[in-house]
Amino acid sequence: MDTQHPDLHPLFQEHLEILKSRTDTALQRGGFDHLVIPSGAVRYQFLDDRDYPFYVNPHFKHWLPVTRAPGSWLVYTPGHRPKLIFLQPADYWHVVPEAPAGYWVEHFDIITIRNAAEARAHLPGDATRCAVIGEENAALDSMVPNNPQGVIDYLHYHRVVKTGYELAMMRVASKIGTRAHRAAEAAFRGGESEFGIHMAYLDAARQTENELPYSNIIALNEHGAILHYHDLKHAPPSHLNSFLIDAGASFHGYASDITRTYAGKDCAEFQALINAVDEVQKNLCSKVRTGQEYGALHVDAHHQLAGVLHDHGFIRMSAQSAVESGVSATFFPHGLGHPIGLQVHDVAGFAADDKGQTIDRPAGHPYLRMTRSIQPGAVVTIEPGLYFIDLLLAKLKDRPEGKDIAWDKIEKFHKYGGIRIEDDVACTDGDPENLTRDAFALLDGR
Structure with missing residues (x-):
């Protein structure tokens, strides 16, 4: 990817800086210290062990080109590098997501976990200070999506303008x-x-x-x-x-x-x-x-x-x-x-x-x-x-x-x-x- 698109490094860095700036303002308006975004969780069909196709949280993939990593989390705190908590389970039943690689990884602190519950230790301690954007089924202990409307309104409005x-x-x-x-x-x-x-x-x-x-x-x-x-x-x-x-x-x-x-x-x-x-x-x-x-x-x-x-x-x-x-x-x-x-x-x-x-x-x-x-x-x-x-x-x-x-x-x-x-x-x-x-x-x- 990098050899075919050598210009993606500066483009992605600029993209990330724009997202940080938008998020800084959105969090300040909402009175939060952290943006927390779950990638999403797998859903299963009623009375069956078959899962529905997984579709990643669009807020998650706005920050990084990862679309097949259920159970992962992104955390951004103004003034700090964004953190990716990447679930790479020990599993022989399903394809395990490949380790993060490519033009974007150098911009994140990446923590790999083997079990979904391990993510909680790497998320902010006080969930009340977090704007958590995602579906309810992605909740992990006290880290429950609250989807604050003021934060979402700001991020959505500016998301229309592409980097x-x-x-x-x-x-x-x-x-x-x-x-x-x-x-x-x-x-x-x-x-x-x-x-x-x-x-x-x-x-x-x-x-x-x-x-x-x-x-x-x-x-x-x-x-x-x-x-x-x-x-x-x-x-x-x-x-x-x-x-x-x-x-x-x-x-x-x-x-x-x-x-x-x-x-x-x-x-x-x-x-x-x-x-x-x-x-x-x-x-x-x-x-x-x-x-x-x-x-x-x-x-x-x-x-x-x-x-x-x-x-x-x-x-x-x-x-x-x-x-x-x-x-x-x-x-x-x-x-x-x-x-x-x-x-x-x-x-x-x-x-x-x-x-x-x-x-x-x-x-x-x-x-x-x-x-x-x-x-x-x-x-x-x-x-x-x-x-x-x-x-x-x-x-x-x-x-x-x-x-x-x-x-x-x-x-x-x-x-x-x-x-x-x-x-x-x-x-x-x-x-x-x-x-x-x-x-x-x-x-x-x-």
Whole structure:
């Protein structure tokens, strides 16, 4: 890792100094002396000895790229080096986490323990002086997660702004994701089933389902109209009309989130609609700039997509009327996107400040995941879509606006399901950095 990325040492050191500075302020505001973060504990299935996949506490992996060490702890006390209490159990039933190594270890005091209970001796003695951030099942004796809201509000608000190190991690996650997307597209063109496409994706990403940042959406034909489709049919349909894939990748705890839609052979009418949505998406990406209110950008997306619906003959009303009447929400029922980083749907999307104040969603848009203004260093997803969803279309048919809908054309497009196109975009001091399209361009030699 170090020989391939010699610049990670200074990037990580800078990242750590920023985290320390943020934490110093958060602890002072909350009246605490220490930040204590458990990595998390393994959970077992009800009435069984099978454990669920382990997912590390995002606050833990914010400090160091360790994602598979349940029972470990991080302790930070202002003015001192952060301490990692690393559980490496004596166990022949399971894979034991490898000893810490790499570009980051020199910045931590590392204590290796063989039993989870041993950690308590290395944690601060007075738990009441600790801000302990984690799940309840990670509690160890008196060291119980208290998740002080003031501390969390401050850390979450500032976590939206990525450090140079974090952006480097997300660029790699984007490269892995785009590589796997190309493999999935090839599998679709080759006539594979949803399950077959999914397996091609995993193979190209070199990640298991549990290592991905979220469950893949692999939707052929009308399944593209199901926003969170996860069924993965094993048999391919008789005709491949369309393919919608929403899938990302992970790297050192950071996520990419990428969506593309493809038309099948001899489906020129659907390809034309994909092209129109793609132009809207690129226009919206170009507006990821300092001070842009994300809620306003979401409303802008509705106006642009309503224009596409009008221009392509799906609606006879104006784009403005379609938005004001809520008709556009029938075809674009979800939010434009969300913050992304340590988590796919990252924190503080509604934050007005670092004291817990929030910004309401625009009226009539209940599913939007972000309303705050965009700051330099923030990374957001931009994912407009158009869908032909039976449930929503049936409701529209019964409304007065139903008379202005070209139902015969909609019936022709039902077999395609829908379109969604999504990029991860970083706000800078100048033009936005499109992590997704940059990764595709690098992959394609452009």
